[in-house]
Amino acid sequence: MLQIRDLNVSYGSIHAVRGLSLQVGAGEVVTLIGSNGAGKSTTVNAICGTISSQGSIQYNGKELNGRSTHDIVKDGIVMVPEGRKVFPKLSVVQNLLMGAFSRKASKAELTQDIDFVFGLFPRLAERKSQFAGTMSGGEQQMLAIGRALMAKPKLLILDEPSMGLAPIVVKDIFETIRIIKKQGLTTLLIEQNASMALSVADRGYVMEHGEIRFHDTAHNLRTQDNVKKAYLGH
Template sequence: MLRIEQLHVSYGGIQAVRDVSLEVNEGEVVTLIGSNGAGKTTTLNAICGITPSRGTIQYRGVELQGKATHQIVREGIVMVPEGRRVFPKLTVAVNLLMGAYARKISKASLQKEMEEIYHLFPRLAERKNQMAGTMSGGEQQMLAIGRALMAKPSLLMLDEPSMGLAPIIVKDIYETIRRIKGQGITILLVEQNASMALSVADRGYVLENGEIRLHDTAQNLREQDKVKRAYLGR
């Protein structure tokens, strides 16, 4: 579905990502784990066309390099960015509608899809007329994911969905990720919280200093001593 080969990204004279190759198959949850500054977000930004890069990024056989971000969204790739970035002065309902801006869809279908998001996130239904900026961090994360789902992605990319959230909220977010996976949506997940990421993923890649050091099934990565010591606190 998504295939990246020999990806290189530089900022000035600093090479942030070096020779990264990875793939995501349809229906999978694949996670990129690593410490802060390892190159995880840079990789997602390259896929979205935000960050200039060298290498090959193919999605369903279509080369994404050189495409604008809005064209990549139309290919079915949608990212929930780190820090959520909801529209703080717009209501929950309007934020969700913004997710469907690039789609041609009837009013009835749009309303039906919003109800599906409210079913997935009941808290958003309770706050649909509330300004997004007045919500808690966890609620904003739910909104950001809901807004992305309104774009009807075939590949959903999540950048640090647990960052800054209380453990009980993180548990809720990851339960939702499992439910999204159950709907058949492919997910590429970037996380520093390796334990949570590997609990939901099928496969994982470990990024260190811009390079992939390990790649295996999520279960096997959880059992590797290096991963245990560096990322799982064991």
């Protein structure tokens, strides 16, 4: 579904992503892990067209590099950005409806989709009229994921969904990712929390200093000594 070959991104004299290649197959959950500053979010921004890059980014055989972010979203690629970026002065329901702005959906369809999100995140249902800016970080992350699902993505990109959240909330977020996985939604998961990411992913890529250092099944990465020592706290 997603095929990246020899991706390079530079900020002035800083070569942030160096010859990166990765692929995400239909129905897979693939994780890109690495420490802060490794180049993970830069890679995501290149996929979504928010920064310039060199190399090939193909989605279902169509080249994305050079296309607008708006067109990329219309093709079915939806990102939950790092830092959540909800609309603070809009309610929960209004934020969810904003996620469906690119769709031509009936009121009944939108209501059904909101009910689906509320089923995943009952806490959002309890706060459906609350302004997003007054919610906790964990609730905002739930809302950001729900808003992305309202767009009916074919490829969901989650950029650091556990960042800054309490461990119990992180557990809830990753349980939701497991539910989404069971429904067959193709997902690219960007994470610093390597242990959690590899527990839910099918395959993983380990990124260091702008380059892919390791690539294997999630199970194999969890058992490799060099990966365990560097990223899993063993």
